[in-house]
Amino acid sequence: MTNAQAISGILFDKDGTLLDYAKSWVPVNYELARIAAGGDEDLARRLLAACGMDPDSGHVAPDTLLAAGNTVEIAEGMVAAGSPMGTAELAALFDGLFAQSASMAVAVTDLAGFFSALHAKGYRLGVASSDNERSIRETARRFGFEQYLHYVAGYDSGHGVKPEPGMVLGFCEATGLDPHEVAVVGDNNHDLHMGRSAGAGLTVAVLTGTGSRDSLSSASDYCLNDITELPALLPAEGPARAARA
Incomplete structure (x- = not known):
């Protein structure tokens, strides 16, 4: 089983990942x-x-x-x-x-539709940002994907700051997943190093932020043009297993 095939939860950065930086x-x-x-x-x-x-x-x-x-x-x-x-x-x-x-803010795609499709497949979904939690929730409300989130963490949410592993471990605690079942998606090395330090199963870089393929290559398993390419990496039938209660 590859890392991608084991993924049951996805933790996204916000700025440069969900939003065009x-x-x-x-x-x-x-x-x-x-x-x-x-x-x-x-x-x-x-x-x-x-x-x-x-x-x-x-x-x-x-x-x-x-x-x-x-x-x-x-x-x-x-x-x-x-x-x-x-x-x-x-x-x-x-x-x-x-x-x-x-x-x-300008979204990189139809975020409501994007999150809805992943949610329908059974993925646990979260956003972890270096912005404050209020800003994340305002963004989720504005773009219509708040109802699909199982977890939100900002720098002020009590899980530590990037690139520390706390936000990923908080996502695991909230969803019942193990770190190796989580994909971390972001546009800079703080996101990817956070994922690696937490033992995430997959680190995925996107190019809608400030990073480049060169700057992101060493800490990412995949480097995508944007998040719309992410579903193709994951099992078509949805997550590897249901999360624990």
Whole structure:
């Protein structure tokens, strides 16, 4: 039995995986830099560059703070790069901005239909993001897939942060699955390393975020153009076995 044939649960990253990163988050990154810079445009540009984004092109480098960091880590990075605000104050402002940004996000596909089809096959489904839990739930509600989720974890949900294994282990606890029965799907190495450290059966990279085939190859079992290619990797008849109660 291959790893793919053993999969009964799928844990997705959100940004860059379910949502197109460039279309959804580059405008938000400009805004969070303006907030952190107190309106100083020159400082905002320096903050973006320090956290991994080219302020002219909007390109975000793989595995940088803006690509993979959680709210607190991004706030800490901007303070270290010269923001006059405190980390706690910035993190609170960023969390609010990120939750509001769900209304402007661009999905990579029809997420309601995508999750519905996987749910109908019996897969246990979850989302684990470095964003806050409120933002994940707002996104799931907006795109109509909240009812198909068995688990949601943000950096503030008490399962630790990526690339630690806690979010995957929390998914296993919530669904009754063992780690080797779980596929972790994400667009950066924080996601994939989280999966590997938890003993996930499959790590799947997608190219709708900030990573490239080169940057993601060493930590992924498969690298897909986007999540719509995922079902073809999995058994057509659904999960290998029903999850334990």
